[in-house]
Amino acid sequence: MSADVLNRPETHKGTGAQKPPQTRGWPLIVVSLVIGLATHGWNMFRYPLYLTDEGIYMEQAWSVLREAKLSPYTYFYDHAPFGWLTIAGWVAILPGGFNAFGNAINTGRVLMLIVHLVSVFLLYEIIRRFTGSKAGAFLAAFVFNVSPLGVYYQRQVLLDNLMMLWILLGLYLLARKDGRIVTVMGAGLCFGLALVTKENALFILPGCAYLLHRAIKSQPNRRFGVSFWWFAALAPVVGYLLFAQIKNELFPQNFNFNLAAATPGDHVSLLYTVWWQLHRNSNSSNGLSFTTLLQASWLFKDRYLLIAGTAVTVLGLFAGRRNKRLRGPMLACALMGVGYGFYLTRSALLDFYIAPMVPLFALNLGMFFGWLTRRTKPAGAAVLVACLLVPVVVMPGGFMVKYNTKGELEFSDAYRLPLTRLQEQQVAWIKANVPPDAKLIIDDDIWVALHDNDPPYKNAHPHYKATSDPDVRDKVFASSWQNVDYVVMSNKMRDALERGGETWIIEAIDQHGETVWQATRGDVSLQIIKIGGTS
Amino acid sequence: MEQLVLTILTLISLVLTVQAAHALYLMIYTWDRPEAGDRARVPDRRATPALSFTAILPARHEEEVIQHTIARAASADYPPHLVQILVVCSADDVGTIEQAQAQVNRLRAMGRTNVEVVVFDDGPINKPHGLNTALRYATNDVVAIFDAEDEVQPQLFDIVNTIMSEEDVGCVQAGVQLMNFQSNWYSTFNVLEYFFWFRSRLHYHAKNGAIPLGGNTVFFKRTLIERLGGWDESNLTEDADIGLRLSSMGEKVRVVYDDRYVTKEETPPTLQSFIKQRTRWCQGFMQTLGKGTWKLMPTRRQRFLAWYTLAFPHVQAMLGVYLPVALLSAFVLTVPVPIAMLSWLPVLMLGAHFVMSVVGLYEFTGAHGLKATPGTVVKMAITWFPYQMVLSYAAARALWRQVKGERNWEKTAHVGAHRTAAETAELTNVG
CATH class of the missing domain: 3.40.50 (Rossmann fold)
Structure with a gap:
């Protein structure tokens, strides 16, 4: 017997009884993408209103391309710049530049549409690969596509959406389980890019790190995998710190971190800004509290996803303990949701900070459904998905339609209003x-x-x-x-x-x-x- | 002028980054590609011994270790009538000849008549000449090369017999591993270089058909080596040269690595001997590059890989100058931010190299039942840069010798640091 036909090390094998199906379910992916294209693309230039923050990121991308700077004003490290560098890259390849789709924010919104569609594919694949449930994957993708909360915020040019794309790409790479170090390293790099797109990704780190541990613990190359996941994740962050140091803007003047002072000294400082952000709370003038936004905005937009998402995330912390294959990914996804939820409840918030919760809730929903229907036949799971989705889609006040003031049925604002x-x-x-x-x-x-x-x-x-x-x-x-x-x-x-x-x-x-x-x-x-x- | 300096700085940074990334990838190739790792494994089931072996042990001033090595080779788990052992010495090396002959006599007293000492009195006095001399006395199907200080694994002949019997290969390179990773300040990195080279990088070379072979634990079908005309006696790395000559002939080389069956060796005992050894290797690569065997390879990919490997000592020599200058300029030179960021990319690669080395240390010690401590890692962190400087110095020294035309063989001393006292006592008294 030659070495070539020896048993391979157990790098690809799950430890549970059920294996993910070999087929991806391309028809379901295509349907998901078409739904995403319709719900996020239809009327996206007209609704919602162009947001201040959308304008900020577009003007900073403008500054990158027109002035070779990170901001037309003094860049004070309020956010890491990779998000608008990405936007600048997108604009740079368009023949019409910032006006390719009418105006700058529209051009940014087209990028967000692409980001959403890629995220739909990644979300679907992550759940299918971890749970083996195409029904669960489709359910998550569908909710991600039609949730009014998602449609509202994921149309907007927000760093949060780009951040979640990198997070999902990193999870997808881990879900591939191809046993390769470069794949794990790529997942780490994705997480690092998420961090330098928006620092809030830090709150998703515990879940990601746990998933990394579970995903590769049986691989013979796990030492390299874990080390290079962390190395690749830290590399962009170190690059960001280095950028500040090169500009002599890493530390405040005289290392003075006194927040009572109006400024960090004679120059801006990355670490001073971080210190300031860590001490922000909802009593400050820079944001609102979790409960205010929950009651005044988020529940009004989509109570179904928020309630169901919270429930499955909490259940995901405890469910599936005996299922060796699903336990790790489920707990990891739940930890991601809990981690980001913790951030939302502790910080001074803006309305759109909820955006990352939409894919995280959808992810947990799909994972939980996959676990719940692990012994159900595919047809049964499909019927269950239909039973869950049809009411919220067709029901007035649900995801898609509502009654207007005249008592007539019409599409929700997102698909109609030309704001x-x-x-x-x-x-x-x-x-x-x-x-x-x-x-x-x-x-x-x-x-x-x-x-x-x-x-x-x-x-x-x-x-x-x-x-x-x-x-x-x-x-x-x-x-x-x-x-x-x-x-x-x-x-x-x-x-x-x-x-x-x-x-x-x-x-x-x-x-x-x-x-x-x-x-x-x-x-x-x-x-x-x-x-x-x-x- | 400033523009030119910035352009050069940018280009150097990019080239170094790409080169380093590629080199790093080769270090983890078999870990990264499970199928490559599988291909490298030793067959679990063994074929019936059929091929006969001639093991050549070139030795010069190896009085301290040669008896043990002969004993180890003679105690292989393979039918003795299928094994011939030839110890090759030059006539002026009386001490080694005496020690070797004494061991041969002991073995003969035990009825083992398959070990001989071959003595040559013509020049040049170097390893390839010794090998060519011994080749004339070789009578068996397969010629195996071992170094005088090698800890030959008893099952190696059995393994190679299986591979050559069942696979269409005329050459097998088995693993060689330095073991004494805590002997001195540079031994950890030296050990790891071997570990990554034999455990990973050589497999990439073999797969792509451009392989500089190692100097020992390498097996050739005798007809093949005779067809090649033996080893190049003017080359300081005759092993790398013959590997590339094989590759240019289109011959497949099977690299086999299993932690259990590696040939154990030791790092050079002193920094001076380490530098001399490394100088010889670098100069040998330079010689082989100049010889142009690599140009005869059939595909562009093979030619590039061979050229890239052989040319690396030149790069390493230049790195010795570049690294300190780059570090200094990072703190002194004022350049635009994007270029400054770009110029730090090679530093990131160096960081990756260090991480890889630390992980490699734990892989190595785990595989061989040894123990790495955090103290070892701290020592690595302290000695990493000096080690790179030593390598660069050796490469620069090789370049200097090459330019001056100095081609003499600088012998590496061996003291048996990779052997335990028990092993030494047990095997020296074999017979």
């Missing part, structure tokens, strides 16, 4: 009526539209920069209404000004402002206020 038209009209009015050298205080959602213009509105700056960035506050506006020509109000910008204590801008509006343009639709209201016109 962003107001923002386009606002930009069009500025371009038609405001000279390019005017000094504007704006919100970030229209930043690229004004700066990527010919000629550009070089003096259009976001309101929080006009308050907090010395380069803008002191050199452009000098904190005086007399140096402002217009304030362009996005929806609920007034709330943000008040929350942020941006009093000089509020006074400029209230005491010296005159509304020259206004558009309202439902509870969305935009304005352009000319400053100095009344004095």
